[in-house]
Amino acid sequence: MDKVIIAENLSLAYSKDETIINKANFSIDSGSFVFITGASGSGKSTLLKSLYGALKPVEGSLVVGGVELRGVANSKLNFLRKHLGIVFQDYKLVKEWTIEKNIMLPLIINGYEKSIMESQVDSLLKHVRLKHQSGKYPLELSGGEQQRVAMARALAHNPILILADEPTGNLDDYSSQLIWNLLEGANEQLKTTIIVVTHHIPEAMKVEYKHYHIEFGDIHEVV
Known part of the structure; x- marks a missing residue:
């Protein structure tokens, strides 16, 4: 199976005085579902x-x-990001744009x-159960609804990899379950690689997953 991520002796730091991740070695298979856990401040984000x-x-x-x-170089990084979907805990929606444009x-x-964009957005709004909110702006929605918009945005261009940072951390049970269902569906049906940073792995996951701590x-x- 192809590897979508390969880390060898990877060290990450914000300053020379404090290494956050120290000489890590791991790889992630294409099409896998991966959870990353750890205490607050451990380096997950x-x-x-x-x-x-x-x-x-x-x-x-x-x-x-492959990058x-x-x-x-910025050109290669921009190329890679065109194939990624990212879901943040605080949504990162453009408040001045409608949810369709987001x-x-x-x-x-x-x-x-x-025409393709409009068709895709219409399909995704139905998929995340927000068609009834069409034309609204982010701040007119609840937190759970905003995260569902963020999830639809992450799925819009059929990315090879979705990165999700505590995607259900601030959500009600209904929205949390919907987000997990969407992530599982992308993994199962589209074979999208999913990497989720979280404090708690849901008990009722329907897909096989790997867990890194x-x-x-x-x-x-x-294991």
Whole structure:
């Protein structure tokens, strides 16, 4: 099976004085579902940032989707990001845009035709059960609804990899379950690789998954 992520002796830090991730070695298969856990401040979000190039490795190698991220050029990083979907705990929606335009963002970046974008957005609004909120702006929605918009945006361009940072951390039970169902569906039906940073792995996961835990800068698989 192809590897979508390969880390070799990967070290991550925000300053020279404090290494967050220290000489980590791991790989993630294409099409897998992966949870990353760890205590607050252990480096979960730091690791996730490195996977979409927001934080560059200080040592070692990190290859995501065939792109080496240590010292990566902006052109290659932009190419990689066109194939990623990212879901943040605080949604990161553009407040001045309707939810349709927010979902359309990755399609705009990837240069899709207007008719294709409109059709895809309509389908995704139904998929995340927000068709009845069509035309609304993010701040007119509940937190759970905003996260469902963010999830639809992450799915819009059929990415090879979705990175989710505590995607259900602030949500009610209904929205949380819907987000998990959407992530599981993307993994099962589209074979999208899913990586989720979380404090708690849901008990009723329907898909097989791998579990990595971060502790004292070390990343190890939990079996």
